[in-house]
Amino acid sequence: MTLLSLLSLQKDFGKMRAVNGVSLDIAENEFFALLGASGSGKTTLLRMLAGFELPSAGQILLDGRDIAQTPPNKRPVNLMFQSYALFPHMSVAKNIAYGLEMEKLPKSEITSRVGEILETIQLSALANRKPDQLSGGQRQRVALARALVKRPRLLLLDEPLGALDKKLRGEMQLELKRIQADFGITFIVVTHDQEEALVMADRIAILKDGALLQVGTPHDIYEHPTSRFAADFIGVMNFFPVHCDGGALRTGKGTLIRATIPDGLTGAAVAAVRPERLRLEVTGCDNILTGRVMALAYHGLDLLLHVETPLAPQPVTIRLTADQAEAHALSPGDPVTLGWSARDTRVFAA
Known part of the structure; x- marks a missing residue:
């Protein structure tokens, strides 16, 4: 079942066209990767999905409703930044609870949801620690939990593993897939790392100069590239x-x-x-x-x-x-x- 549809989406910055007529359907519970080199338009596309940039043309349909002009705080969408943006003075549990507290949910519900997600990310024992007492992988999981605890329809991840070393990146690729499967939430990840996309994604979209070149499963993209650029870019x-x-x-x-x-x-x-x-x-x-x-x-x-x-x-x-x-x-x-x-x-x- 389609959750998100992009229809002829376009973004211009003056005379520069950063996203050029992208049309794409993304399914419910899908792990989807936007892959491209610097300047390909993938981050601009992600920012439009989050509501931080308004499209110059086209539609963004979430559950059939056009959210292209909807403010970020009114969308059932969360964005996890590469920097994680954790509050250094708050504990792990307080960081995760922050968004729920801003929504003024009952304290009992906040405590229950934070406890559940700490179990899922396997950090219950570290609930009272501050971010500077955590490893890079643990901080990444806290940032992910904070984004997921609000139960968005769609989670956007901007280079989520970019700050981790190579060995930890490999471990967290599998961890992200596990968490996505456990929650059943659609993930859209932006990355320039081909291996990351091949390992984690159910499907991959390759972008170049703001345009969509190819969409397919990791196997299709790797074994059956439709252009020389795609063949050279992947592997x-x-x-x-x-x-x-x-x-x-x-x-x-x-x-x-x-x-x-x-x-x-x-x-x-x-x-x-x-x-x-x-x-x-x-x-x-x-x-x-x-x-x-x-x-x-x-x-x-x-x-x-x-x-x-x-x-x-x-x-x-x-x-x-x-x-x-x-x-x-x-x-x-x-x-x-x-x-x-x-x-x-x-x-x-x-």
Whole structure:
């Protein structure tokens, strides 16, 4: 069931168009990510949903009602800032209760709701601590609890994990998903971190220059990008310049690249393949390529192999598991033969 509908939403700042005709449906209880680089319009879009910016055109329908002109404090929407904005002089429990006290709810109800949410975020034992006595992850959970305790229809999160270190970010990605599932509230998170979006979101929207490029599940976005920008922005991708003529793809040196070619594509194009789709065991591969190892980058769980080939000016990147890396024991300068399937090749107009 659709909770939120954006209809041709637009935001202009003078002559600059920050959000350009975005139309989007977001379901009830969905964890949705707005993903884009700096300047893509994702934060402006979030601020319009929160009511801090008014649209220049278009509608924001929440439960079928247009809230585009509704003040922030009149919307059933909460925003959790990246800085968390906790009151340093208040305890954890007081921080969480603040919004309910401003609504002048009965004290018994406030105590009950704060107690319930402290149990959910697993911080009941720290209810009387001040923010400076908490870890980064604990402060993040308090800020989340303060936003959720008012039971909004929609929770907006602006780069919620940006202030945490890498290990804690990974833990909190799963924690956010757990809490969202427990509360059954629609979350919309703004992030520039592709991994964060892939791990947490049910669906992802990629924005560029204020426009919506692609919307889909993490699997669809990663495995079936619809544009070169989306393919390059999400994860790592190898690109080979090719020419499409007569239903065939060939490199500048005449090498045939086997792939499914989009209807109507002719002329200059780009073939693309993910590093994990390349193999050193080439039996049964549709595409085979020889090259020379330039460098190895060890990441613990896997190893990235950078290979110089005649197909592209930049090195081709291959991802090997630790076991594969040990089995092949390659070093810089070693010759290698690579292969991949035609079905793993994506093709875009140049």
